[in-house]
Amino acid sequence: MKLKEGVIVNEIDGQTFAVDAGSGRERFNGLVRMNKTGGFIVGLLQNETDMDSIVRALTEKYDVTAEVARVNAAKVIDALAGAGLLE
Amino acid sequence: MKYEEYFEQYGDLTYCNVGTSMLPLIKQGRDLFTITKKGEERCKKYDVVLYRRPPGQYVLHRIIEVRRDDYVILGDNCINKEYGITDDDILGVMTGFMRKGKNYTCENFGYKVYSWVWVMFAPVRILAKRAILWVKRHIKKMIGKKTNG
Incomplete structure (x- = not known):
């Protein structure tokens, strides 16, 4: 999985925003707002990756267990998928 | 969720925006903007605001004149001014933007100069754009007449 083409990622004041700027739209959607950890996961998703790789990267970067990392990664991935930002 | x-x-x-009305500042598919919720205070000339245009359209354009009861608003790439937008219609004011991958705040000196110049020369820009549209329309008409005749 990876971020869809046209998704712009920006960090402002410690928060990361992923916005689907690639397609015109009628309704207000295609936006996910995240904390620093979410921003790290989004950074990984700029290239093709999978859940196991994300969990591994999270446990290497942060002092968390694989279980906690997996739960957090799933939350971010669900939010991104729900907003239509993943391929 | 609504705005x-x-x-x-x-x-x-x-x-992000949809359309070309805020070019050359904000380009669809390339740039993002940050809007901060409007407070009780009135907006200022040069502010870029997100407002509701009845019945349900949301628009990001620039205030070019502050009047007692409303604002005169114009997109940076538009030629038709909009009247009658009140404080109640405005949801928020642009406080920053990401252009070509770089973040700027609306306090940026270069941005302020751009805003000032753009509003100052709006009448000239509008006149030039209308003239170009007029010429294009007449060329089309002439070509149409020749083809039909």
């Missing part, structure tokens, strides 16, 4: 609900929850919004 209003998002502002209620977070107080600001980083998002």
Whole structure:
């Protein structure tokens, strides 16, 4: 999985925003707002990756267990998928 | 979720635009903007605001004149001014933007100069654009007449 083409990622004041700027739209959607950890996961998703790789990267970067990392990664991935930002 | 609900929850919004009305500042598919929820105070000339245009359209354009009861608003790439937008219609004011991958605040000196110049020369830009449209329309008409004749 990876971020869809046209998704712009920006960090402002410690928060990361992923916005689907690639397609015109009628309704207000295609936006996910995240904390620093979410921003790290989004950074990984700029290239093709999978859940196991994300969990591994999270446990290497942060002092968390694989279980906690997996739960957090799933939350971010669900939010991104729900907003239509993943391929 | 609606814009209003998002502002209620977070107080600001980083998002993208649709269309060409804020060119050359903000380009669809390339740039993002950050809007901060409007407070009680009135907006100022040169502010870029997100407002509701009845019945349900949301627009990001620039205030070019502050009047007692409303604002005169114009997109940076538009030729038709909009009247009658009141404080109640305005959801928020642009406080920053990401252009070509770089973040700027609206306090940036270069941005302020751009805003000032753009509004100052708006009448000239509008006249030039209308003239170009007029010429294009007449060329089309002439070509149409020749083809039909």
